[in-house]
Amino acid sequence: MLLSRRFSCALARAPSILRGRPLPPRAAPAVPSASRPPPRRLMSSSSSAGWQHASRPPPPPPPHPGADKDQLFRGLEAALGTTFSSEPLAPPPQPMILVISGPSGVGKDAVIKRLQEEREGMHFVVTATTRAMRPGEVDGKDYYFITKEEFLTMIERDELLEYALVYGEYKGIPKQQAEGLRIIIALARCLKEWSVYTNLKLLIHVTFGIQIRDYMAKGCDIVLRVDIQGAATLREILGESAVFIFLVAESEEALVKRLIHRKTETSDMLLVRIATAREEVRRMQNFDYVVVNAEGKLEEAVKQVESVIDAEKAKIHKRPVNI
Numbered sequence: 001m002l003l004s005r006r007f008s009c010a011l012a013r014a015p016s017i018l019r020g021r022p023l024p025p026r027a028a029p030a031v032p033s034a035s036r037p038p039p040r041r042l043m044s045s046s047s048s049a050g051w052q053h054a055s056r057p058p059p060p061p062p063p064h065p066g067a068d069k070d071q072l073f074r075g076l077e078a079a080l081g082t083t084f085s086s087e088p089l090a091p092p093p094q095p096m097i098l099v100i101s102g103p104s105g106v107g108k109d110a111v112i113k114r115l116q117e118e119r120e121g122m123h124f125v126v127t128a129t130t131r132a133m134r135p136g137e138v139d140g141k142d143y144y145f146i147t148k149e150e151f152l153t154m155i156e157r158d159e160l161l162e163y164a165l166v167y168g169e170y171k172g173i174p175k176q177q178a179e180g181l182r183i184i185i186a187l188a189r190c191l192k193e194w195s196v197y198t199n200l201k202l203l204i205h206v207t208f209g210i211q212i213r214d215y216m217a218k219g220c221d222i223v224l225r226v227d228i229q230g231a232a233t234l235r236e237i238l239g240e241s242a243v244f245i246f247l248v249a250e251s252e253e254a255l256v257k258r259l260i261h262r263k264t265e266t267s268d269m270l271l272v273r274i275a276t277a278r279e280e281v282r283r284m285q286n287f288d289y290v291v292v293n294a295e296g297k298l299e300e301a302v303k304q305v306e307s308v309i310d311a312e313k314a315k316i317h318k319r320p321v322n323i
Ligand SMILES: Nc1ncnc2c1ncn2[C@@H]1O[C@H](COP(=O)(O)OP(=O)(O)OP(=O)(O)O)[C@@H](O)[C@H]1O
Pocket: 102, 103, 104, 105, 106, 107, 108, 109, 110, 111, 258, 259, 261, 262, 293, 294, 295, 296, 297, 298, 299
């Protein structure tokens, strides 16, 4: 009732609202072209004849497409008294350190392999392991496959950034991924200099840091693949310098099926891994991101990891890298 009253009031006011406004252009009547008179062109003439018919002058050359935009652009520059810079407004993306971790069998290697294929400009730090090589793996690329004796020697020489005994096999990140470290150790041993020995640990950390920084200076992102224990150690070493991703299956059931399907563990080994995985999932809180690697959806998991990388790179307040 109220609405209809308002509507009729608006209608009543309409003529006075429109009064004084220019009329909208009227559509040409639909006259057949044959019966329509030729168009008349009215021209202002300086002659006393006033308005008269005139022969059509040659049309002006069409303006260069975008000429008016160029003109406007230059006009704006002139008005501001400065030229517009073509320098990028956003700071260049900063290389980052990414730690990918998660329970056994969740798909860390599978995700990293796809990342290696997909994304350029990443340096994958190679982990040393005492476990047997799996089909398709390449020594020195996927892992450094070494014996337990060799691994124990590396521990003794403090040549590992972090290491852990995972399900009876050692895994760790060798610091000597570059020759510089070997030279420092050799030098320290030759000199038999106590102060060098005492500072060796620090030196090794520094050298590893130099290697990482070298790669980062070249614009490479660093990717480290570690188990949950390793991730805890790396958090202590790297703090907020690195981004920590926890890879998880969509459910415990899916994880178990995946491990069974891999056929690389005995049933006893499977039991230990599953029990450990239950504990490990509780440590998710120490990570920055969680990525679900669901059954048959490896590509989605890789995309999510890439999204994390892209989001971190788009951060305005970048992580300070202290390594
Ligand atoms: N999204 C997925 N869907 C189905 N199978 C997958 C998926 N991701 C990985 N897998 C498979 O699951 C198994 C375990 O994956 P992978 O070896 O990469 O796990 P991992 O976390 O590296 O294990 P570990 O820590 O024991 O080395 C492999 O056979 C792999 O091909």
